[in-house]
Amino acid sequence: MTASLADIAERAGVSVKTVSGALHGGSARMSDVTRARIKQIAEELGYVTNLAARGVRQGWLPLIGVVADELITSPFATEIIRGLDGAARSAEMAVFAMNLSGGRSVASVLEEVRRFRPRAIAYAAMYHKTVSLPPELSKSVGVMINCREAGDRVTSLVPDEEEAAAEMTRYLLAAGRRRIAFINLPGILAGELRERGFRTTLAAAGLSPIAVLPAVRRAIYNDRASSSVQLHVTALMEAGERPDAILCGNDRVAMEVYSALRRVGASIPDDVAVGSFDNQIEIASRLDPPLTTMALPHRAMGRLAAGILLAEEAGGPKLRKLPFQLVERSSI
Known part of the structure; x- marks a missing residue:
């Protein structure tokens, strides 16, 4: 049997709401000392977050979904996923990708991603291009990575x-x-x-x-x-x-x-x-x-995309061009 929030609350002498706030970022107010003590007790008891229950409560899981437009077939473009994943882990989130290839439609892949109830969804392409998303689908995508949304309805991160x-x-x-x-x-x-x-x-x-x-x-x-x-x-x-x-x-x-x-x-x-x-x-x-x-600024695009997706307030859609970095070797 795994420990429950109630078990941790009883050991810490606080309410279940306070424990949930300390472990899951809820609204309960507490001191840093109390928060640290709750986390220590949770670790001692071997508490594991019930992601399914959490998803039901708040409507999303701590996940970022990626519609990968042939991205995972390119060894150097996977730096996008690495940058995104590194930034997401810092926010205690995980990243998963669904590949868009083999004649699959954007709508079908997006629907598959949404089934997992992610906190946010990104669309990432293998190479810099313009992507036409149907207007009704563009509302589901929080950021375009290495590509530009044709109608400028979604914030797009592209290499300069x-x-x-x-x-x-x-x-x-x-x-x-x-x-x-x-x-x-x-x-x-x-x-x-x-x-x-x-x-x-x-x-x-x-x-x-x-x-x-x-x-x-x-x-x-x-x-x-x-x-x-x-x-x-x-x-x-x-x-x-x-x-x-x-x-x-x-x-x-x-x-x-x-x-x-x-x-x-x-x-x-x-x-x-x-x-x-x-x-x-x-x-x-x-x-x-x-x-x-x-x-190419692939890893930087991934990191910036995570920040945009996890921001408390989303700004209006815009195009952002990220600089390349000159790598000097011996051919010039």
Whole structure:
């Protein structure tokens, strides 16, 4: 038999309401000494919160539900869940995720999440994109992570792609590079915003790109699509004005650029500097030389999302752009 609130109240000499307040954050007022004593007695008696009963009483369980839009299939995007989980545990909450994939509708996954009576629900995507939620469903979602709600009805946390590209371009310029090409990710929002930041920053310096080229032969980037990187790098290095830097749409593209440059006998960074985005550790840190890249703010997005979901008062919906972090290694 597990200890009950009444058992703890009898041992502590207080009411059951006071015990509940000390252990579950109720409205009962008490001193810090009393609160600490109740928690100590609960631990001594081996008290375990009856989550089902608690959920019935207050209408929700200490859970944050996540609609994971292919998120758990991406090893580096899981940093979102880590950030969310760490912040939630500090508030004595737990996180669970339901994967949105395989043709399942948002409505069906949301309904499945709601069955667990979570305190709040987040929608998190594997990559930065715009998501159209039906108006009636948007009311159930407290925050969008790594994606933007198309109708701006939900607070959305997204990486600041444009500024990240601007910062990386300024870094290349500060390193003395002036002939910069960009092998980008076609057809996706991150690629579009990164290209804008790249072009704007070069223009402010009175320069133009050597070239902006798609990394794959499809209209929309996919890391399983047929690559164009080798062809592009060979053509760039055979041109009259060879690049002294190549900016890559992500670390996978950078890995291909490394290989292509070596095939034409070019040294990194002496002949050509290479910069990138995402900071996929298993790629960026193991390349030779290690890759200078912009780290996505995934963990920071998760932590901030928890704060928004657990806030006592929800503010109006807004778009928040979180900065990348420059990770300096040896490729520039």
